[in-house]
Amino acid sequence: MPKFFIDKESVNNNKAKICGGDVTHIAKVLRLPVGSNVTLCDGDGTDYEAQITEIRKDAVMLDIISTCICDTEPKVKVTLFQGIPKASKMEYIIQKCTELGVISIVPVMTKRTVVKLENAQAEKKKLERWNKISAEAVKQCGRGYIPKVCDVAEINSISAKDFDLLLVAYEEETDISLKSVLKNNNEAKNIGIVIGPEGGLEKSEVEHLIKSGAKSVTLGKRILRTETAGHTVLTAVLYELGELE
Numbered sequence: 135m136p137k138f139f140i141d142k143e144s145v146n147n148n149k150a151k152i153c154g155g156d157v158t159h160i161a162k163v164l165r166l167p168v169g170s171n172v173t174l175c176d177g178d179g180t181d182y183e184a185q186i187t188e189i190r191k192d193a194v195m196l197d198i199i200s201t202c203i204c205d206t207e208p209k210v211k212v213t214l215f216q217g218i219p220k221a222s223k224m225e226y227i228i229q230k231c232t233e234l235g236v237i238s239i240v241p242v243m244t245k246r247t248v249v250k251l252e253n254a255q256a257e258k259k260k261l262e263r264w265n266k267i268s269a270e271a272v273k274q275c276g277r278g279y280i281p282k283v284c285d286v287a288e289i290n291s292i293s294a295k296d297f298d299l300l301l302v303a304y305e306e307e308t309d310i311s312l313k314s315v316l317k318n319n320n321e322a323k324n325i326g327i328v329i330g331p332e333g334g335l336e337k338s339e340v341e342h343l344i345k346s347g348a349k350s351v352t353l354g355k356r357i358l359r360t361e362t363a364g365h366t367v368l369t370a371v372l373y374e375l376g377e378l379e
Contacts, residue, residue: 135183136164137173139273139280145198150174150184152194161189171199177272177280179204204278208235208377211324214364215240215292217331218249223361225267228283230365232271235372238282239268244289246333257286289328289339294347298322302343303367304350305334305357312351312367316374325371329364 138160144151152160152174160166166186174182174196181204184196214231218224218241228239241264251257264283272280294300299322301315328335328343344350358366372378 135171135173136160136166137175137273137276139175139177139269142176142178145174145176145182148198150182150196150198152196153192157190157192157194160186160194172196174198175204175278177269177278179207179278181278206275206277207279208237208372209323210372210375210377211237212368212371213238213240213297213324213326214368215242215287215289215326215328216364217242217244217289217329217335217360218247218251218286219331219360220248224264226361227364228264228267228281229271231368232268232277232281233275234365234368235277235377236281236368237279238284239264240284240292241286242289242292242328243286244331244339245336247331248333249331251286261285289335290342292326292328292343292346292348294326294343296324297326298324300326300328300343300346300348301367301371302328302335302340302348302350303330303353303358303363304340305352306337306340307350307352310349310351312353312370313374315349315351316371320375322375327364327367327371329360329367331360 138152138156168186170186174184182201183199186196188195214236268281268283299319340350
């Protein structure tokens with residue numbers, strides 16, 4: 135059954151309305167007639183089975199048949215703090231981590247971040263693009279929640295106090311493995327992952343995070359690229375905590 139995302143405000147009194155580009159997709163591409171059933175999702179975890187009652191030039195009107203909680207969302211809520219990488223790598227990271235089940239992504243400025251967002255307008259434009267990629271990835275993978283790409287943050291603003299567990303992937307860490315930390319924290323429900331940009335995190339940045347209660351972990355004997363590390367750690371977290379069964 136085709137699935138479309140709508141705003142919560144578009145559902146009222148068992149009626150719903152689809153606007154924007156999906157109207158053309160329904161009418162011209164899928165060629166769905168009146169009477170067709172579709173799945174609607176409000177992007178916040180609720181699915182609606184709905185039937186098309188009218189197709190207008192600028193909107194598709196529907197009746198809500200039933201409502202349910204989308205069952206594709208992980209119970210473990212994982213936030214990725216990603217040191218902003220160069221070029222289109224951030225787009226790749228957002229796409230893959232959204233597919234896997236991240237709840238939110240925070241672009242992070244670090245001492246070794248090469249990319250500089252020159253002003254508020256440049257940051258706004260980037261965030262709009264990144265959130266669009268997140269929404270498109272959700273449509274592809276069948277999730278019921280659209281992860282938000284949040285405002286850019288400074289590395290020193292991150293604190294383990296906001297999470298059950300905050301993991302820092304650090305190439306200089308040799309003693310503490312990701313696997314061991316996850317085994318000792320298998321009840322965690324709200325987890326943060328910190329990944330540095332190209333060049334990694336500086337020692338002082340890692341020390342600041344550890345002081346707040348974070349766990350510095352090694353990802354093994356090989357050094358991963360920044361665009362590989364985030365979804366590698368995310369996959370390991372979801373697997374270890376039973377979310378990939």
